[in-house]
Each structure stands twice: as structure tokens, then as C-alpha cells.
Amino acid sequence: MVDTFGQVLRSIREAAGLSLSALATRTRYHKSEIGHVETGRRQASPDFAAACDRELGTSPLLSVLLELGDGQGDNVKRRAMLASIGAAATMGGLGLTVLADLVRDGLLDTADGSEDWNATIEAYNRRFVTEPSAEFGRSLLSQLMIARHQIADRGKTPERLRAVAELGQLYGLWLGNQGDVSAARNWYRTAAHLADRSEHIPTRVYVRGRALSRGIYEGYTVQETINGVDETLSLSTVPTLGALEAYSALVHVHALTENLTDGRRAVAGMRRVADGLSDSEMSKVAGPVQRTASFNSYLECRIGSMKEADRAFAEAEPVLRPVPVWLADARIYYGRAMVTHGDTAGGVAFALDAIKRLRHDVRVVGVGVSDLLSAVPAGHRSDELDELRTFAAAGSGPWENLA
Template sequence: MLQSLRESAGLTLAGLADRAHYSKAALGHVETGRRRPSHDLLAACDEALGTAPLLATLLALDGEDHVMQRRALLATLASATGVAGVSGAAAVAELIRQGLLDSAGEAEDWGQVVADYSRRLVVDPSPAFGAALLGQIMLAKQQIVDVGPTAERLRAAALLGQLYGLWQGNQDQIPQAHGWYRTAATLADRSGDTPARVFCRARTASRGIFEGYTLGEAAGRARDALAISDRPSLGALEAHSALVHVHALTLDLAAGRRALAGMLDVADRLDDTGPDGPSARTVSFAHYLESRCGTPRSADRMWEQAEPLLRPVPVWWREAQCYYGLSLVRRGEVGAGIAYALEAVTALPVPVRTVSVAVSDLLRVVPRTHRSTDLDELRTHAATTPGPWVALGA
């Protein structure tokens, strides 16, 4: 297990020896089983790997009296480090925490877990976030296997899986993202939870248009989600947002505004919890629609409303800045629009596909005669795969 944790952390034996202040030989003997480790050695390794007190706990569970506990912890460690990589230790700590909750007769608040990760998706779309989210999915799977597939656990697994698909899509891992969307929809169906079923289908439709779905596929999935919706929900909001996408891409401003009215109607009946709530989501689509096919005046008016609401949500804010840049280019302020988008895209700590697609969308309307160093640099941030506008006839 020491070897597994070391390799998950990307350390050589010599590297761990340097951090733990023990000899490479001493650690090598422990890893190969030739020498029983001391508590001090394992405590030093725990500190160096950020896994405290996992290795020391394994040592404390040595002996015939703790065979089952040690076996269970070893299996958990192997699973966590194998699946979640460097986040394995954190995942194991979470499993231990959930074990304590189970022992005390308490249940994990999966609704809050999903809400927290949903918010982090649009605030911190980093590889570390993806690893942490995958670790959380593993925890849900562990509970489903060990305790049983309750509706709550299946719902949580579905929504977390949907979020993981969205994160993979942002990393340009499109086939993998689509696989997670299918899995999420299946789990949501098995949970029997209508809001989860609606959300997984609708969010896939809204994002899928960035990831190779045709306009017909996106609209069809959105309407399917609305057909099973039985009350205002985030899923219904996402279904209407997918239709806004479709109409914005076909430059049908009137139909887009009707779909946006559907979003507004749903948003007005939902609680606005946090900066990424229904109001911010709705205004981001209103701004997208007006920037892409509205008038300069309507685009300016929506930007004035959207900018303060979206600023606390970095991914949505930077994407919106790119689309406002597109509106500037459309009205002839080409240099200003390019500079605005370039400032936005370079401010993100990691590339995000939805933002790179927005850059590609802007570049489509830049006059061919325009030349500038800003334009050359902006091109390096554009999506390398076709944008959704290629499906205009589908």
C-alpha cells in the first residue's frame, strides 16, 4: 500500500525517501515486505504523502484481532488510489468519515454534496476538481454496493456522474463525456426521481450542442426532458436553455426569446441559491442570445445586467465576455471585440471547451481583411474541433 500511494503521488522511492527523511533502502524493504515498518516510519510517510493517518492506521490494525477491519481498509485504499489517483487519500478519508456516519445511524447529505460540486464546476474546472469529483463518485458507488441502491444514492450517483461528464467535456474528452451522460441518465431512471431524470437529459442537451450533437438532437432531447417534467426544476430550466441555444445558432431571435421566456418562468419559481443559481443561468443565456443575433443596443443592455451577476462564476463570466466581444465585432468594432475576448480567455487558469467554442464563434465573424497580433493570439485559444454552427442544417 505504501508503494501504491507513493506511485499515485508521482514519487520515486528516492523522492519519498528524501521527503520522509528515511533511507531509500529502509523504504524499499517495507514496500517489498522484507521488513516490518515502525510507527515513526509510517507516520513520516503519511506526512510526506499527505495521507495521515492512513498508513499508521493500517499498522495499528495489525494482528489477528483486526483482520476484517484491516482487510476492508486495504480494499478501500486499493480502490481509491487506483481510481482517484492523487486524490485517493482524500477519498479514503471521506470513506472513513462516511463509515463513522453509518455507525452513528446518520446519512450523508448527498443533496448538499451535489450542490457543492455543481458550483465548483463553474468556479474551478481544474484537473484537481475532476479528481476530487471522481473520488466522490467512487464513494457513492461504494455505498450503493455495500449498503444498497436506495433512490437517494442512485440520484446522487446520477447527478455526480452528469457533472463528471460536463467536466470531461470541458477538457475536450467528448466521447468519454457522452458515456457519462448515458450512465447518468440510466442511473437517474433507476432512481425513479423525476427531477434527476429531467436534469440529466436536459443538461446533456444544453451542453451537447457544444459537443457534436446536431441541432435536431439537442432540441429533441430538450423536448423529451420537458415532456417528463412534472414541476419547475433546474432540469426544466436547462431544457429551455438548450432551446435558446438552438434558436441562437439558427439566428431565430424571436424563437430564442420565446425559449428564454420559458427559462424566466421556471427561474421565477425556483429558489435562487448561490451565485450560480437560476437567475445567473438565465441571464447568461439571455446575454448569449442577444450578443449572437440581437441588436447592438440589446446586447449592451443584456451585458449591463449579466456582467455583475456572472462575475462570481468565472467560467460563465469569461464565456459571456467572449460573446460580448462577438457582439462588438458584429457591429464593426473588430479590434475592441478581439481584445475583449482575448483578455477573457487568458484570464482562465485552465482551458475550458465552452469558452474555446465561444472564441471560435467570434473568429467566424472577423473580417478576412483584419490583421493584428491580438487576432493571431486569440486564434491559439479557439476550439480545434468543429463548433455547433456546422449543424445548422440538421
């Protein structure tokens, strides 16, 4: 249990991978003095806390905690901070950035503030398609821990339940991108349950629609996806982002089953939904405009003519530039279109260039590479093809397991 200043300091120092000697060298306090503070045999001074904050990159965490004191009184602010830090310490390996995220809840308490969950959700949605790193996953998990702490300490509200539903669903998507499909599906189910408890219709539709859009890449059958889309669309009669995601799931199904006519109907459904959304929703990075362009390009590049692939990709590429993961996926499928229509060397080179520009290993992009490789003629050989194979996702692609 982390319940003193010294224990917090030790947790942060160990998370930073620093020995007592290393921290002593950085702060110019003797390692025995740091050790005495960590074990509670000596009281930290404000200068000591400030030095540790500076060298550990945690300002003003330790200084604020020292000001709050180690007394036994009913100090809500201090208890909130310690609960968050303790949760991080018991999980281990979360890193300093996540510790900083976790204590924000306590710092907001100090200022009588509260978490702006709408802004938090929007920020994480943006990061998911621009910077889906391991640090992103750890930081997102910390936000879920903050929300859980708020629910336990301050009670359930529709806003908090909606927040944990949307963040939990996003965490499932991130896990899927790491290749942990089983855990991803568990998070999707949990997110749907939490969304139902919030009774917020747009969130109920969104978490289901977004999971379905990814589902056929993560083990959903065709019929399971179609049934899920019908159920999701029945939840609301007004346009929502979740309805747009549900139609995108149908685009995936029809692209993989090579049903171009119904695929185009599903894209038209995405456009109809987008036309009914608010200006604020339409203006989001990685919003309806980008999402619809991405799926239209995917459909035409996978099963349309080269002329239609050219047109759809030309429309998609400019709007997808702020969304690196989706842009890489669109470029890979344009490369697949080139391969399918006879330019194997050009398509392989185009896709290889696209994936090498992407800074993160994302499973859905690897699935796109595997899909392109499935279209390469058996006799084609090249160094670029061999290199492209190293970026393919492991296991069978959804086009090989349709049911």
C-alpha cells in the same frame, strides 16, 4: 491487490513520484527500512506511519490504517479503506488528493458516519464552474468510485443512485470540456439510466436537461435537441432546475439558427421556471439567476441589436463574477457583438482579455472564440487576432453543422 499497510504505503509513495531514497531523506528513516515495511518484512511503528503521513500529505490515513491492523478478521473499516485505495492504485496516476478523497469513506466508517451526497454534489457543481482543472476531474472520478463502493457494499438506495447519476452527468460535462465529446455523451446516457433507476423526478429531469443544454455543442442536431427538450419537460409539471436547463438548450438552438423571437421565448421560459424555484435553489452559486443571465446575454450578443447586447451583458456581468467560466463566455460573446456591429478591433481585444483572465482551458469557451472568429471580416489583420486564434476550439463549430 492492495491488502497490507506496506502495499498502501508503496502505492501512495509511487503516486507522489518519490523513490525510496527520496522518502527516506524526507522522513529520516533508512530506505532499507522503508523497503522492508513496503514488502511486509518489517512491521511499521506508529512514529514511522506518522512520519510518512506528514511527508506524503496523507495524514491521518497511514496512522489510522496501522491502528486498524493487518489481521485477517472481518474488519469492515479496514476493508473499506483498502478497497478504496486498491481501486485508486489499479487506475494509476490519480494523485494524492484523490487518494485522500477515496479513503474518506473508510474514515467515515470508522466514525460511524456516512457521505452527505447533497453537500458533495453541490460542492462539485460549484467547482465545475470555478476550478474545472484536471485535478477536479480526477477528484470527481474518485467520488464516483466511493459511491460505487457504497452501492456494492451497502446496497442500492434512491439517494446513492441519484448521487451517481448527478455526479456522472457532471463528469460527462467535464469530459466534454476536455474535448472528449464521445465519452461525454456516453456518460450522459449512463447518468440518465441511473437517474431513472433512482425514480427521483427532479434528477431525471436535471441530467437530461443539462446534457441537452450542452448537446448542440457536442454533436446533437437541432431536431434531436428539440425532441429531447419536449421529452424532458414532459417528465414533470412542477418547476425544476432540469426544466430551466431544457429551456436553455432551446436558447442555444434559436441563437444558432438566428431565431431571435423564439430565443427570447426560451429565455422567458427559463425565467418562469426560476420564479417557481425555492429560495435555496435560487441562492446557489452558478444557480438559476446566473444561468438565466448568462443565456440571455449569449442570445442578445449573438443575434440581437447592439443596444440589446449592451443591456443584457450589463445585467449579466455582475452576477457572473463568481462564475469565471460563464463570465469569460459572456465577455467573449459581447466581444462578438462588438465585431458584428462594426468594432472588430475592440471586440477582438475585449474577447482576448476575457480569455486570458481564465485560468483553465475549457472547450465551450474555445467554441465561443471560434464563433467570434467566424464573424471577423476577412480583411482584418492584427497581432491580437492572431493571438486570439490560438484559443479557438479545434474542429467545426455547431453553427457550421446545423441539421
